[in-house]
Amino acid sequence: MEPLIIEGTPKTPTVRFDADKGVIEIKGRSIPENSVEFYKPLVDWLEEYKKNPQPKTTVNIQLEYFNTSSSKCILDVFKKLEAIHKARHDVEINWYYEEDDEDMLEAGEDYESIIRIPFKMIEIVE
Amino acid sequence: MNFSIEDYYADLIDGNVLLAYKGSITTDLINNVLDTIESKLQDFNEPSKVRKKVYNVLVESLQNLFHHIDDLPEDYDEEYEPRFGILVVTKEKNRYRISTGNFIKNEKIAYLKEKIDKINDSSRNDLKDMYKFILNHQKLSDKGGGGLGLVDIARKTGNKLKYVFIPFDDKYSFFNLDVFIDEVVVNKNS
Numbered sequence: 001m002e003p004l005i006i007e008g009t010p011k012t013p014t015v016r017f018d019a020d021k022g023v024i025e026i027k028g029r030s031i032p033e034n035s036v037e038f039y040k041p042l043v044d045w046l047e048e049y050k051k052n053p054q055p056k057t058t059v060n061i062q063l064e065y066f067n068t069s070s071s072k073c074i075l076d077v078f079k080k081l082e083a084i085h086k087a088r089h090d091v092e093i094n095w096y097y098e099e100d101d102e103d104m105l106e107a108g109e110d111y112e113s114i115i116r117i118p119f120k121m122i123e124i125v126e
Numbered sequence: 127m128n129f130s131i132e133d134y135y136a137d138l139i140d141g142n143v144l145l146a147y148k149g150s151i152t153t154d155l156i157n158n159v160l161d162t163i164e165s166k167l168q169d170f171n172e173p174s175k176v177r178k179k180v181y182n183v184l185v186e187s188l189q190n191l192f193h194h195i196d197d198l199p200e201d202y203d204e205e206y207e208p209r210f211g212i213l214v215v216t217k218e219k220n221r222y223r224i225s226t227g228n229f230i231k232n233e234k235i236a237y238l239k240e241k242i243d244k245i246n247d248s249s250r251n252d253l254k255d256m257y258k259f260i261l262n263h264q265k266l267s268d269k270g271g272g273g274l275g276l277v278d279i280a281r282k283t284g285n286k287l288k289y290v291f292i293p294f295d296d297k298y299s300f301f302n303l304d305v306f307i308d309e310v311v312v313n314k315n316s
Contacts, residue, residue, distance in 0.1 A: 010157070010160075010161075031189075033153055033156070033189055033192055033193075064178075065178070065182055065185065067182075067185050067189060068186060068274035068275050068278045069189065071261055071274060071278075072261060072264075072274075075261060075262070098174070100173075100175050101175065101178060102175075106254075110257065110261070113258065114261070
């Protein structure tokens, strides 16, 4: 399966989805006015990956900012991952937040309480 | 017409204004505003916690404005460009204020007022539950808005949303929203 690679912009994150390694990464800022358009290929890719995932999938989410429009799309991404996890494949979500960014930590905890996959909260100390 | 946007705008741009704009609210405008405010916040040497909060809340405020402006019908009043809105960011003593203003159809006022009042009456935990419920149960609108913006702003700022609906005519009013971000971020758990 082809990897999905999208370079970041000031309003959209860098995306690296690698099916061979089982590594899913979203990093940077996600603040587009309409996020559905941006996230559709990510959700579609995961739908395909779900058919034949690696025994272990590692998910790294490292966002500096995200808006509420993106928050729903990110939940859609997590729901695809949850389906993979439910099918008895290992999925680990690493939620990175910058030192002192309580809002970002809390956002991760919100997702953790909705999605049935273990989250690891990782503080980035500069 | 009793209500003058000019006067209202003039009242808003009192004090230490970081940015004031009235006109069409477009994607380009939003990008420019975000860039400008981000660099000003850098100049102020605010701790990253405050910088991020102001930036985050500004993004939501602008995108709320972008998604919810009701356009006055064409030829209705030539004074106002399409997608007309107002944005003023000021630095007050110990806090930032983000004011946005836009036309709204009168029939939508009751719903919006009820929504804001409910948010203002909610505790921190209620807001968290409300946010999670909307996140998990409500579909994104065609415009990309999710109905989460105001709840998110209230959660992040920990302050009440201050609003007023100024009657414009029998069909439209002007909706002004003031959002405050404290410079000293109080520990949420205390």
